[in-house]
Amino acid sequence: MTEERLVADTRPMLLRLAYRILGSYADAEDVVQDTYLEISGRDLSDIRQPKAYLTKAVANRCLNLLKSARKTRESYIGPWLPEPAPALPSNDPEALAEKRETLSYAFVVLLQRLSPEERVAFVLREALGYAYRDIAAMLGKSETACRQTISRARRKLPPPPAGGDAAREAAGEDAAAAERFARQFLAACETGDFRGFVTSLSADARLVTDAGGKVRAATRVIYGSERIEALFRGIAPKGFFDGEASLIRQGGQIGVRLGRGSAAVWAAFFELEPNRRVIQTMYMVLNPEKLTRV
Incomplete structure (x- = not known):
């Protein structure tokens, strides 16, 4: 060879x-x-x-x-x-x-x-x-x-799904649920109304943001759906969600990207609870050094 x-x-x-x-x-x-x-x-x-x-x-x-x-x-x-x-x-x-x-x-x-x-x-x-x-x-x-x-x-780590057809079916359901939540968040970013999206968060949901000190962002994890909603309501008038929001895919999982011009400003992904009914953790990457390929 x-x-x-x-x-x-x-x-x-x-x-x-x-x-x-x-x-x-x-x-x-x-x-x-x-x-x-x-x-x-x-x-x-x-x-x-x-x-x-x-x-x-x-x-x-x-x-x-x-x-x-x-x-x-x-x-x-x-x-x-x-x-x-x-x-x-x-x-x-x-x-x-x-x-x-x-x-x-x-x-x-x-x-x-x-x-x-x-x-x-x-x-x-x-x-x-x-x-x-x-x-x-x-x-x-x-x-x-x-x-x-x-x-x-x-x-x-959480236990993996059973093998075979059950695993493929579970993976498909996970992907479908993640896409549904991503579309809800996308709509919220475009309208500025996060009330509907917040109902998709578990009561004790977490928001984890990574800015690496490069841009302004929370340096600690935000706990609770009410605090997450309050944060989004507070930063929306300051232009945090201004730009072109779109869906992105990684490894079969759907997330949301916000761009301004040709540059990505942030990318968000979701970790679901095992029942797939609500979001357990929301991850937002804002460090520009980590967004060059998004």
Whole structure:
């Protein structure tokens, strides 16, 4: 296999892998590019399984980057949210075998609860379906240790839906509910009337905003539907919702983007309660450095 063909065959999958782990599409691109530079000009005939080799290299680079980024995250102004990446490549044949719900924005946010090692092992297992022995080989650990790491990760996250048709049906219902709420929020942004949308929030809903100190925004999580509604009513007259609002998609999940001219001003996504009847958490990314691809 030529180097060019290897890159064409593996780049979309590696980008999706790195983005899930890092929560940053910019960092994912850098990690994947650095991995390809490592093999550039090499005789690839000595690599028995090129895809597995590159997956291991990307996973370990992501792990190292997460560990080195801890201090940066700790000094970040306000909550840290992943970079939205609605243009994430997902139309190649291998993407169909991946668990698409693990590319949704809400799921990438949930992954932030995990330690770097838990996140890498969990994504390799749950999103890409790697066997425990393969994950162990990639991370240089025993199979038992990998099983324990993934078990700890599962306990920190909501239980996944059952497999097969039930999982596909649940994913479809999640996507439909998220789109319904996104359209309600879109209409509220356009009219300035948030009363109808607020009824879609659970009483103890959370609003998490990420501005990184670059623009004005709440630096703490807003709790409760009444406080969220009061915030929206307060910032609407100040032009917060002025612009062109539209729907965007990431990993099968629908969100809302507000743009002015060619630039995105913010992007919003929703995490639903298990019954899909109300919104549990609303995420709004305002940091302009995280909106360049939206």
